[in-house]
Amino acid sequence: MLDLPTQAWDWLRRTYVWRSFFRHGYPDSRKNQSLTVFTNVFLHLHPVKVRRHALAIPYTWCMGGLSFFLFLVLTLTGTLLMFYYHPTTDLAYSDIKDLETVVVFGQLLRNMHRWAAHGMVITVFLHMARVFYTGSYKPPREFNWVVGVLLFFLTIMLSYTGYLLPWDQLAFWAVTVGYNIAAATPFIGNEVSYLLFGGYELGPNALLRFYVLHVVGLPVLTGFLMAIHFWRIRKDGGISGPL
């Protein structure tokens, strides 16, 4: 009787359906550990083996991985927030108020999105500093450094476009500072501010443009560059280490 669960488990793992899902046994042997990593779409970002050096937490401080982790948290919480938000000047503010007072766990959701966004600016910056000070931009990783710089820029832009969306005094005047900077671009100031803000003052068009950039344009671009960034880590020999 007592070994019934074990027998059921063993039977389950021998079924045709189970074996169509997983093409290897439990990862307790080298072979199955390798198969687990490279037959799994999520794990196959990793190589099967890494250099021991790369495991040392004081080497990377996990900052690159944590940037990606926060990006995932932001995607998830952001998608949930989208269910409760209208990007129009007459509804945006009351939607945020509703999130804080009416929606179940709405305040927690908004807080997580806010603090994760601030956190990601910090982790991306620290990741860049780590990569620089360990000389990890050196050949053959030159191009991946450039991709990383672009990702840092996109992180700032993602955070900045999101800042306007609550449409409160804090958001409005913070983004006004940015508007004045964009309008000061030499020669093409008017064109740049019109392109970004959809007009010559902060209004419904600016809110809509920032919303679309924040939830579609910039995340798609960031995801695209992240794919290149991770791929290139593998192709350039994995995490950097002493020669």
Next chain:
Amino acid sequence: MPSLGPQPYPGQEKRLRLLAFVRQDAVIRVDKRVEDTAMVWPHLLVIEFIVAMLWLVGLFVVSALFNAPLQDIANPDHTPNPSKAPWYLLNLQELLLHMDKALAGVIVPTVLLFVFLPLIPYIDRSREGVGRYFTDKTGLRIFQFSAVYTTVLTFALIFIDYLLKKAGYIEWAGDHLPGGKQLFPNWLIPIAVMLGLSALLVLLVDKLFGANTRGKMIALFTGFVFVYVVLTFVGTSMRGPGMDLYPPWALPPTIQ
């Protein structure tokens, strides 16, 4: 008899031809020492999982304790004093107080982000020191020196600008300098200071530590990091109403 694939013509079996010499340092050698590696499952995945869970719990705790700020609904007719950008852009807003808007807000960040940072690996191309923080002890000393140099000078420049403006330097420039209040105070002097102090830093690490290209890059990048941090700190904690300079412990609240 089975085919063995393409065969040489009779009498030409041993003709070899030199195609190219490959210099040894032009080859990227992938380290394949077996004893130096660990399986990703479980060694790396365990670390990733624990760190991700710790951060997730931390994020829950922070989000449960601190609410995201929300002020009154946006009102274009009512300007808070001071109006500040998000903290990670306050460094640019701080820069705006010291030079022309186009220079501080557009040209300097564009040059830093799209010229200086991407060019680093194309200027410092040696593979020396990869995988070691600051390359070596000299690199660490260059880092420390540049951090102090940049921090002290950035604070000093902000303070000097404050004193000069208090003494009526902009008005004096408007009366006495060619280009009036714009050319010298807002363009030429800031550009000269930024380029001059960067060049001086490179010169100093060269003289003091005998820095190579990597060392000079450490100096410049450290300069960038610490200017970024100091300007963010001043913009966040030392600018009150009217964007006037205050000590961080006596910063008046925003006038809503």
